[in-house]
Amino acid sequence: MNDELARLIGFIDAGGMSRRGFLTRTAAFGATAALATGLVGGAAYAGEPKKGGILRMGVGGGESTDTLDPALAANKVTGAANRQWGDELVTMSPDGKVEPRLAESFESNADATQWSFKIREGVKFHDGSTMTADDVVATFKRHSDEKTKSGAAGIMKGIKDIKADGSTVIITTDGGNADLPYLLSDYHLIIQPKGGVDKPDAAIGTGPYKLKSAQAGVRYEFERNADDWDQKRGYYDGVEILVINDSTARNSALQAGQVDVINSVDPKVAKLLSKAPGAKVSAVAGRGHYVFIMHCDTAPFDNNDVRLALKYSIPRKELVDKILDGYGSLGNDIPINKAYPFFDEALKQRPYDLEKAAEHYKKSGHDGSPIELIVADTAFPGAVDAATLWQASCQKAGIPLTIKKVPDDGYWSDVWNVKPFCASYWEGRPVQDQMYSIAYLSTAEWNDTRFKNADFDKLLLEGRSELDPAKRKEIYAKMAEILWSEGGVIVPMFNDFIDAYSDKIDGWIEDPNFELMGGKVSHHTWFA
């Protein structure tokens, strides 16, 4: 491994590889991100953290309808705001591992049906009360209650019982779940005093910053929590989140020095912005991906040859270059990529092969009537352009793909998961089990491809309670193979998270979990 590292470092020195490329490759043979970043000149860890200053964040994706109730957090701004004041039991580290936070440690029994989380002692909420195991239990109950509106209701569904035992929280699941700690890192599951039942949007938590003022869709203001239980974070005196939904306005706010960090940089201007004085651009390969979904139970997509013809005809490379402007990677018709813990490299990349597409199309015996793809730009940025490029290549293969462009309004209720063939996106999940369970299990509510495969389902349940990593990897490899050859999902590309920040900021870490360093930019950076 050391030889391999040395080779890669040589590569960077020779200018042959970006820092990001280096990170992805080192991750592939198991070096942690921290080790890898430390090797590359240590740029990100150059200075000692300094305290002071107000971090001003320009965040897009907020609305005046937002609330600070973590159960209802559904966009980037509320996600970012909740990260300031709240913590989960566990969190995902930049290298894809589960890191204990408000839980000090956790362990499971032999078949992963029962997990116990030892709750950290001496942690105080912003209102001065001490966090106990009862608060944790109350929080989880609020999210798993039958009447809950929580965005985490789906992942709490498999939990049978939650109880406190002294300073330990014991969670029993239906059947084993080896991934439970990963699931509990979900951004909705912020621990609130008494579960936040009385006032869910009070923004009282254990985070590094306390809420000072909130105006939905406009501005949030936080001040440092001097009594933070974790003194190795939260270096700023305060944090100000300005909601800036217009991408151009975000860019100019950063360039004019009115904010210090922005999210969701348009790939088309990212390269230009990285050349602007005082601005740095960070692009991180994450788990988010763009998809075209076909219902496997509706003609003509019930014929696997039609599905394969479409899969071979999509110009993946061109889409990554033109739609993502290079800020992304090729998809391989499974929702899983290297960012997942048990990813198996063995599955070969499906090529762009028009001959094969034509061959499958002919074999399908399709009558040549138009195959209608429904798109809107809300499906993913550039969805309409992507469909047009795809249509051009389908024409060459003799596949009669037609595009129906519909308004953004109502797309998620009337088209997605309703119509047999449309564009969509997924933000990805921390582990395979969760990604497959929410969208590819026969009985999943969001099975937006109507993919029903008994072997696949069986493997999924087998993998869920398997604690041996080697065996799990094998199981997930088999599942990927099934989905790759028979699934109704076409994954042409994985998109990068692109943020930009002022060069006054030090300590930036590339975190594949989410944009803005997994939402923790205010925790772990500081003004140089």
Next chain:
Amino acid sequence: MHPVVRLVGQRLGIGLLLLLAVSVLIFVGTELLPGDVAQAILGQSATQVSLANLREQMGLNDPAYVRYFRWLFGVLHGDLGTALTNGANIRSEIADRLANTLFLAFWAAIIAVPLAISLGLIAVRFRNRWPDKLISGVTLATISLPEFVAGYILMFLLTVKFRVFSPISTIFPGMSLGDKLYAIALPVAVLVLVVLAHMMRMTRAAILNVMQSAYIETAELKGLRPFTIIARHAFPNAVAPVVNVVMLNLAYLVVGVVVVEVVFVYPGMGQYLVDHVAKRDIPVVQACGLIFAAVYIGLNILADVISILANPRLRHPK
């Protein structure tokens, strides 16, 4: 009863009836939107159970007319209800937003209206000579430019190239008046550019119309200075059409500036309405729609009244 008072009373009554009709139209319109509130709020993360729970909690299962009258009853009692999406009190939310919108509209109007009218007067004074052509050319160019283009150009020049102003116009309670004015300088500039031409051209056209009259010729023969003739004799008789156009532009400044709000990140009514339409938050959409309709109707009544007062023949009917 004085005929003017009666006229104003009539206008107000018709205005109220119109508002009622508008509220029905808005309600029907929101009903026709595809998708429902629960689905829009939960978005892609909706499950059947959470959808059903949310619908029940919001009373979405009641028939449409029941929900309409329930709302109307509340409004007549000064209660605009709570937002379906985040449970916020609509009246206090709208109060903040409306104050911001009126703040921006006020400063844009206080610059644009006198400027447009003076430019119109100057254009008439020098009609068909270079000042007239310059004024017309420049204002027509700025009105032809889409607002967001004008916004981005100003932003690029005055915030990125030369850091004179700030690109983000977010204002919030606790800012001093000076800070607020500084923050809104760019959106005000864009709005002035957008509304200037319409009012200026109308002033020019209306005065030119009057300039053909015999009494203007008399004034000229009296030896009055050209500008005095325009300002003292021609303009008062051209007030009616000008006032109508001014009111139309004022209404636009209140209800139509969502693009400028987005570009400069200004927390006004426009963005607030758009967010809630997208989420099918019917109480908020109706409240906003009603306020916008009231602004339009109110300003038009005002325009009518001013026209009447400005015209002696209407002021003293035989």
